[in-house]
Amino acid sequence: MRWKPYFLSIFSTVLPASALAAPATQPSTPDAMNQKIRDLETRIDQLESKQNASAAEDQATIRKLNADAESHSQLLSAGSFTSSYNPDVGFLLQSEDGNFAMHPSLLLQARYVADYRNRILPGQGGVTNKQGDDTQDGFELTRARISLDGNVLSPLFTYYFQIAQDASMKQATLLDVYAMYRIGTQSPLAIKVGQFKDPAWHEQNLLESHLMAVDRSLLSALVGGGELDRVQGAAIIYDQDRERGQIAVHDGNNGLNTPWYGPSGIGGGVVADAGMTPTNWGASGRGEYLLIGDRDPNFNPFYEYDQFSARGAKQNILVTGGGFDYSESGANKLVMHTVDAQFNSTTGWGLYGAYLGSYRNYYTNRGVKSGSYYDSGFLVQAAYLVTSKFEPFIRYDYTHLDGHADPGIIQDKANEITLGANYYLLGNQAKITLDGTWLPNGVPTDVNYLDFLQNNSHNEFVLRAQRQLSL
Secondary structure (H helix, E strand, C coil), X not given: CCHHHHXXXXXXXXXXXXXXXXXXXXXXXXXXXXXXXXXXXXHHHHHHHHHHHHHHHHHHHHHHHHHHHHHHHHHHHCCCEEEEEECCCEEEEEECCCCCEEEEEEEEEEEEEEEXXXXXXXXXXXXXXXXXXXXXXXXXXXXXXEEEEEXXXXXXXXXXXXXXXXXXXXXXXXXXXXEEEECCCCCCEEEEEEEEECCCCXXXXXXXXXXXXXXXXXXXXXXXXXXXXXXXXXXXXXXXXXXXXXXXXXXXXXXXXXCCCCCXXXXXXXXXXXXXXXXXXXEEEEEEEXXXXXXXXXXXXXXXXXXXXXXXXXXXXXXXXXXXXXXXXXXXXXXXXXXXXXXXXXXXXXXXXXXXXXXXXXXXXXXXXXXXXXXXXXXXXXXXXXXXXXXXXXXXXXXXXXXXXXXXXXXXXXXXXXXXXXXXXXXXCEEEEEEEEEECCCCCCCEXXXXXCCCCCXXXXXXXXXXXXXX
């Protein structure tokens, strides 16, 4: 529609002739009136041009939005990314070509604990500072952890990231963050760089959701590096046929979230790696060999080895392993070591045994006086899968600490006897664990994450009930 004639007709109809006349001071002439009309027409042309340009821009924007929406629709319909959920794996988002994958995980463990200690000696009550007979009980959110793993750019380039807010922590903590690159699709070698678990210990290497008892053993806490033993460095990994292993070079044991110049290791204490701070450097290694079982493209026995339970066992497997950690702090040297074996059967039996040792040769007092010390212990564990949902177990471990390293230790021998059972609501994703532990000699120090309180030389009984959700 043309605006000019329409507008002029309205203009001439609405305004009287006197309104179109020039001011009294300027005589009205035909030329002046024609100039005003031309000016008015020019203004109308400008408005019309702007309106047409705006309409064209609107049409272009609409076409762009439609094209963008269509491209996204084609991307989704083409199936470039797929999502799936498997109870044994969890939620997985993956590109169609497999070059990108993301697997988020969540672990929640809520626990009820009742602890009874008998005849606590003065000054030996640990964090509660009790003496005589004492009973403590209550609830806690033992572990709340979020992790993310997957691959980027290629299936050969993988990553892992985990943060935690556990009951034993004052604030959220970065536990693991590393990247790993496999040399080739047919190569057994991979390179890992970042912060990760010290590879020496089998029990420590298992995911918390894949343990048999409510938690790891007292032996592991006192001799095997403890719950949060991480190292920062680089590792070479080998995994093929019946053999699996890795060698790592790092900043020294117990280097969780420390800078390169920082105080990794720990100072004084009862545990077998006390007196090593700050560490200068370290090296760790572990090797494992499949004695019984067959590996093929559709089945990897080491996946079953990465849990204590025989749930889902497709073959009888027997794996032996050994590991070490060597760390230096100035002239002080620490060598931690282990050998172990695990058997899982299709009939429901899960058996595990391990020996742990720690040798310290100290020339400088860094929380532990100069001298040579040796701490050691062993563990045996048996479980039987009565049904697909019910699995009772028993565990015994013995720890002998070198009392000369810490003269304050009244009892340098610790026995842990644990009896319990797992009820699997949905495998390891949802299970209930109940266990009871008897410590005939007590425990020489508080071990918070195990819910053990210090009580040298006398009885301690601990009842733990835990509900686990692992997605």
